[in-house]
Amino acid sequence: MAKLKFKFAVKAGDDSKSNIICITTITDVNNQTFLLPDELQPVKLHDTIIKTEAFAKVKNTLKRRHDQRQVWISLTTEISNVYIDEDGNMQFKGYLLEEAPPEVHQQIPTTGISEEVLTRILQSCAEMNKDVPKPQNVRNITEKFVIEKFTRKTSNVFQWMTIFEAECTRLGIEEDLRKIEALRLFLEDSCIDWYTSMLIKHTINSDWLVWKKSFCDTYADKGWSQVRYALLFKYRQGSLLEYALKKERLLLEMNKTIDTPTLMDLIATGLPHYIADKIDRKTLKETEDLFNNIRGLEHLVRKQNTGVLEKNNYEKEEKVRPCRICEKENKGSRYHPETLCWFKNINNKPKREYIRSVNNSELETELNQIDPKN
Incomplete structure (x- = not known):
């Protein structure tokens, strides 16, 4: 048939x-x-x-x-x-x-082939094999990934997964098996336990979408803690530029689609007022313009930090000096504030009034001379 x-x-x-x-x-x-x-x-x-x-x-x-x-x-x-x-x-x-x-072996007769022809065929096959790309080790490929490892402290799992899949596509990792192998190399902390559990439940030959859904559902932050931390993050000390860069990262992790003007406004509101008031808001077009202005105002923070440091050093020196009141009263070297010294008012205490002592006979005579009617 x-x-x-x-x-x-x-x-x-x-x-x-x-x-x-x-x-x-x-x-x-x-x-x-x-x-x-x-x-x-x-x-x-x-x-x-x-x-x-x-x-x-x-x-x-x-x-x-x-x-x-x-x-x-x-x-x-x-x-x-x-x-x-x-x-x-x-x-x-x-x-x-x-x-x-037709295949090569169908074009060439199997009998009567010369050694020269056979040599050329083998050379052609060798050159063809050189052109065929050999599968690379996943670990070697992932060294080229431009992405941080995922930990339980990573704020936005969906954004991290999007970047991970984009890197897989860029470096030619398309098969589900190789994506699952690559994911293991970018997990830390308790995420390793999650990966091991998934291997037991689904095996490494399962579908990538199953792993992706489980990963995002497990580590999705559905609360408001990330939003509060990003919006309320303010400058405390150190470099102004370092603060601005970290604030930008936190805001983008919270909302990747945030527009540039809003992003710059939120960064500026976290600066000290005397710093932010020196930046002309109308001249800012991109975040790089804001960063350039902030970097030019670093000297104001350094000057203030220097004054605070000198004040702290002075107060520290005052604390370690011996009490001068104790030294004056020959009480030895005692290290405490002079305002709390026990002997501070020893010379200012009022003197006791002198009490005159009299003889009992004199008192009796005086009493007898007093008229009882009075």
Whole structure:
């Protein structure tokens, strides 16, 4: 019975995130292979093939992207009318299919080949192998990633995951397995425990979307603590520029789509008033303009910090000096504030009045001389 061999492969869909099954080639019983163009490959266009039992088995077999299978399908009248025209040409939807070029070993006879020809063939194969890119180690590729490691202190898991996937695309990591392997190299702290649990539950051969959803659901911050910290973060001490850069990072982690004027306003409101009032708000177009102005005012902070430091040093010296009152009263060297000294008022205490002592006989005489009527 006549039959055709169909080659099925799982490819990326239109949105690059979904997978679709495609028919890439058709081979007849004479080993002639015909290629289908990309626009005619999706299996949803091949209604007669979808109805066969062979396709049902293929659908249950192909689960992951880049999986392939070749199966023979009996050439019924309906299938023959779709893929073979009345002249015996291989076609599909009125499009004549192109025959694939034969393999090298089919072009060269297996007997009577000279040593010179064989040498040239081997050299050609060696040059072709040099051009084929070899799969690189995931760890070596991730060294080129421009992203910080994820810890439990990372504020925005969704933004971090977006950057991670963009880096995977940039460096050619497209397979789910390699993305899962790369993710492990960017986790720290308790995130390692989460990764181990996922390996036990789903294995490393599972779908990347499953890992991504679980990761984002686990570490999503649904409260307001990140927002409060970013908005209320103010300058305390140190470099003004360092404060401004950190404030910008916190605000962008909180909301990546925040507009530039609002971003600059929030950074400026965290500055000391005497610093912010020296910046002309109307001249600022980008955050770099604000940073340039802030850097030019660093000397004002350094001057103030120097005055505070000198005052603190003076107060510190006053604290370590011995009490002069104790030294004056010969009480030794005692280290305490003079205002709290026990002997501070010893010379200012009022003197006790002198009490005159009299003889009892004199007192008796005076009492007898007093008139009792009075």
